[in-house]
Amino acid sequence: MTELRHFLDLDSVDAETLRSMLDVSARMKNAGGNETALAGKTLAMVFEKPSTRTRVSFEVAMQSLGGKVVILEPEGSQLGRGETVADTARILSQYVDLIMYRTSSESNLLEMADAASIPVINGLTDWSHPCQIMADVMTYEEVAGSISDRVVAWCGDANNVANSWIHASAQFGFEFRIASPEEFRPTTRIMDWAETHGARVSVSGDPVATVTGADCVVTDTWVSMGDAEAAKRRTALEPFRVNAELMARAADKAVFMHCLPVYRGDEATAEVVDGPQSVIWTEAGNRLHAQKSILLWCLLGGAGLA
Ligand code: CP
Numbered sequence: 001m002t003e004l005r006h007f008l009d010l011d012s013v014d015a016e017t018l019r020s021m022l023d024v025s026a027r028m029k030n031a032g033g034n035e036t037a038l039a040g041k042t043l044a045m046v047f048e049k050p051s052t053r054t055r056v057s058f059e060v061a062m063q064s065l066g067g068k069v070v071i072l073e074p075e076g077s078q079l080g081r082g083e084t085v086a087d088t089a090r091i092l093s094q095y096v097d098l099i100m101y102r103t104s105s106e107s108n109l110l111e112m113a114d115a116a117s118i119p120v121i122n123g124l125t126d127w128s129h130p131c132q133i134m135a136d137v138m139t140y141e142e143v144a145g146s147i148s149d150r151v152v153a154w155c156g157d158a159n160n161v162a163n164s165w166i167h168a169s170a171q172f173g174f175e176f177r178i179a180s181p182e183e184f185r186p187t188t189r190i191m192d193w194a195e196t197h198g199a200r201v202s203v204s205g206d207p208v209a210t211v212t213g214a215d216c217v218v219t220d221t222w223v224s225m226g227d228a229e230a231a232k233r234r235t236a237l238e239p240f241r242v243n244a245e246l247m248a249r250a251a252d253k254a255v256f257m258h259c260l261p262v263y264r265g266d267e268a269t270a271e272v273v274d275g276p277q278s279v280i281w282t283e284a285g286n287r288l289h290a291q292k293s294i295l296l297w298c299l300l301g302g303a304g305l306a
Contacts, residue, residue: 004116004120005119005298005301006298007131007294008121008122009127009130010128010171011167011171015170017297018134018172019172020297021290021297022138022141024292024293024304025134028289035066036065037065037296038067038299038300041062041068043067043068043096043097044072044092045058045071046072046073046099046101046102047073047102048102048103049104051102051123052261053284053287054124057287059071061288061289061292067295070096072088085108085111085115086115088112090115093116097299098119098121098298099112099116099119100120102123103124104126109122109125121294121295121298128160128167129161129164131287132161133165134290134291134294135283135284136165136218137168137172138286138289139257140215140255140257143255144253149173150216151175151177151214152174152177153179153214154177154178154210155211155218155219155240155267156184156219156240157220157222157237158178158180162178165218166193167193169194169199170198176202177201177202177210178201179203179204179209179210180203180205180240181237181239183236184237186201207240207246208246208249211249211250212249215250215251215254216250216256217247217254217255217256218256218257219242219258219267220259220267221263221266222263222267223266240267241266241267242256243268243269244269244272244275255278256272256277257278258273
């Protein structure tokens with residue numbers, strides 16, 4: 001049986017393929033093309049968590065490649081009444097060609113991929129957000145040139161998005177520095193992965209030292225929906241807020257990135273979010289283009305990236 005091309009994480013696809021995906025994404029953004037490449041194919045998107053960007057960008061990407069989309073949410077499907085993820089995977093595999101799944105749990109994603117007989121794309125778990133970082137690397141290269149050997153500085157909670165940045169640092173060959181309070185630092189699991197794979201990743205409690213000379217400064221939301229620990233998190237993360245003073249420590253042409261949604265005044269000031277170094281709207285827009293090449297690769301393999 002042919003091995004399925006799942007897109008589960010940036011460490012599960014080889015660096016050469018990831019680079020080809022970014023090249024194809026940039027080409028399609030600039031010149032169009034592939035409007036009928038996925039004609040007759042259907043993508044099922046399963047959302048156990050809310051989404052604006054992932055939902056709309058995947059839907060538009062699939063449609064602009066000639067395909068169709070169906071969307072499932074727990075409230076409107078048997079997933080919400082206890083049908084298992086594995087059974088859902090087996091059912092969807094009878095009807096559609098590809099699944100994009102957003103879930104809190106990495107084990108749910110792996111259960112979906114194990115049981116499906118069609119490719120599965122990770123649309124975010126608590127462990128990682130690989131589609132986002134494909135768009136982020138694409139964006140950095142679009143506005144500032146090759147990311148190879150550049151320095152990306154992360155300030156704040158070293159969360160699922162930071163994990164995918166760590167994977168990307170090995171796959172695309174850049175340095176990734178993290179400034180976080182003790183309780184929000186990367187897990188042993190991801191740091192062990194970084195070490196094993198030669199990723200240049202460092203962790204400190206000093207945001208100024210971390211950002212100094214960096215080519216890109218990145219942060220993410222401090223407080224997730226319904227987080228009972230919101231006040232405690234804000235207190236611990238306050239010294240890691242990205243403000244104009246901190247941005248001034250970065251390289252002259254440094255850019256500011258954020259996967260959105262952003263909460264101005266928490267993880268970054270409005271002055272930075274809406275300032276001249278911010279590339280957040282290009283970054284959000286590139287979700288569409290980056291995901292087109294992921295869809296093409298999952299469904300057509302190397303031929304989709306030719
Ligand atoms: N960045 C991101 O994944 O946005 P959504 O949660 O809106 O999909």
